[in-house]
Amino acid sequence: MKDFFGSHSFCYNRFMDEDQLADLKQFIAATVSQATADMPTKEDFLHLEQKMDDGFAGIGEAIERINDEHTVIDQRLTKLEQQTA
Numbered sequence: 001m002k003d004f005f006g007s008h009s010f011c012y013n014r015f016m017d018e019d020q021l022a023d024l025k026q027f028i029a030a031t032v033s034q035a036t037a038d039m040p041t042k043e044d045f046l047h048l049e050q051k052m053d054d055g056f057a058g059i060g061e062a063i064e065r066i067n068d069e070h071t072v073i074d075q076r077l078t079k080l081e082q083q084t085a
Helices: 018-036 042-084
Strands: none
Touching: none
16 A cells, blocks of 8 residues: 555554553653744743833833823913913
């Protein structure tokens, strides 16, 4: 039977004994572990999310200060316009 692996059928029941199957499982587990070792964890994402939330809160506070300053300047401008009218 010809399949994805060529002329050899990939059926562990016929071609692999229990020791070979255990070795294959261990190899796959080690390969996956190595491949995923540098991937970010859920905790990494949660930490990044917290830092982003803090940063956005700081931006919101800065916008509020700018709006407050704009209001004061607008009030002063209106007062000056009334004085010159």
